[in-house]
Each structure stands twice: as C-alpha cells, then as structure tokens.
Amino acid sequence: MRITLVGSRHFGVTTFDMLRSRGVEIVRVVVADAGDRLAAAAHAAGIEVTVQADPKRVVADEIAADTDLIVTAHSHARISKEALGAARLGGIGYHPSLLPRHRGIAAIEWTVREGDPIAGGTVYHLADRMDAGAIAAQEWCFVRKGETARELWERALAPLGQKLLAEVIDYAKAHKTLPATPQDEQFATRAPALADTH
Structure with missing residues (x-):
C-alpha cells in the first residue's frame, strides 16, 4: 500500500514511524513548512518531501503518483477534492x-x-x-x-x-x-x- 502522508510536528512524526512499522510504503511526505520535524524525519529516511504551495490547502499535484491512501497527521490544511481523487482510497x-x-x-x-x-x-x-x-x-x-x-x-x-x-x-x-x-x-x-x- 502506497501512502502520501500530510502532516506536521510530533504527531506527524509518530504517525510516520507507525506507518513504516506496518509495512506500508510512504511514497511522499507533504508539509506546510520545510523546517518541520516531519520533513526532517522523511529526509533522514530518504523519502521525498513536498512543501505545500498554499499552507491551507493540498492540491492534486502535491499527492504522489499511484497513491493508494492519503493520511493526515496534525495537518491544518484542507485536502482538495482533486487531491482526494488522486488517491485510490481517498484520505483519512x-x-x-x-x-x-x-x-x-x-x-x-x-x-x-x-x-x-x-x-x-x-x-x-x-x-x-x-x-x-x-x-x-x-x-x-x-x-x-x-x-x-x-x-x-x-x-x-x-x-x-x-x-x-x-x-x-x-x-x-x-x-x-x-x-x-x-x-x-x-x-x-x-x-x-x-x-x-x-
């Protein structure tokens, strides 16, 4: 299962670690702030990081190709309908x-x-x-x-x-x-x- 994780801060990092322990593939991490600790954790693990163009909204091209599921963890951004449509199972x-x-x-x-x-x-x-x-x-x-x-x-x-x-x-x-x-x-x-x- 391929997951795009959208999030921030401590809860974002603990979710990142939990997902990796469950045998899913985190294909991209999306953050509002390039300096966030979730971005640092993803970089350290060799996972692609995308910084939102608009901190209040995630758009379709910020979701990795062939994403099965979007997971948000301490994200205050709205995931656009088009972004949800880019993932096979939508988002949670x-x-x-x-x-x-x-x-x-x-x-x-x-x-x-x-x-x-x-x-x-x-x-x-x-x-x-x-x-x-x-x-x-x-x-x-x-x-x-x-x-x-x-x-x-x-x-x-x-x-x-x-x-x-x-x-x-x-x-x-x-x-x-x-x-x-x-x-x-x-x-x-x-x-x-x-x-x-x-």
Missing part, C-alpha cells in the same frame, strides 16, 4: 473528539471547557466539509477531573490516534477498502479556535 485523518461532536480546530479545548466526562478520537474520511466525512474507527476515553487539553492529548488522545490509525491502515491493507459509517448530523457541534483569554 485523525480528529481528537467523538465526531460529530466538537468539529473544528479546538476539539480538545472544547471537550475540557464544556466539562465532557468522556472524550475520544475518530479516524474519519477526509471530505469537502471540515471533519464531516464518514467514520472509519472511533473509541472513547475518560477525562480526568482538572485535566488540561494538553494533558488529555498527551495522556490519552494522541496514543489513541496512533492505535486507531494503525487499525484502519491494517484493515485497508487486508480488504483494499476502508470502513465507513456516516456521521449523524443531528449531534454535530462546532469547536472553533478559542480567543486568547489573557
């Missing part, structure tokens, strides 16, 4: 909430702010609308009292993301398709960026 991403709850960039912050007793993670199909694609895998976890968004991410949600992405990759390798359960729109909530409160 990890969102640190129980989608359709808390769609948006500040999902964990809203989980904590709203006092949710449980949180979770979702591997979902990338689609035109933000965080609205079908669910490929999902699992929940408890939120500890007084836990910050960062603590919740590091303790539970980042490791859960790796686990769920690995499960979906293994499924795709075995079945040449992706699981897909549509999100129930009646439960969708937004998690826009929080204004700085200092």
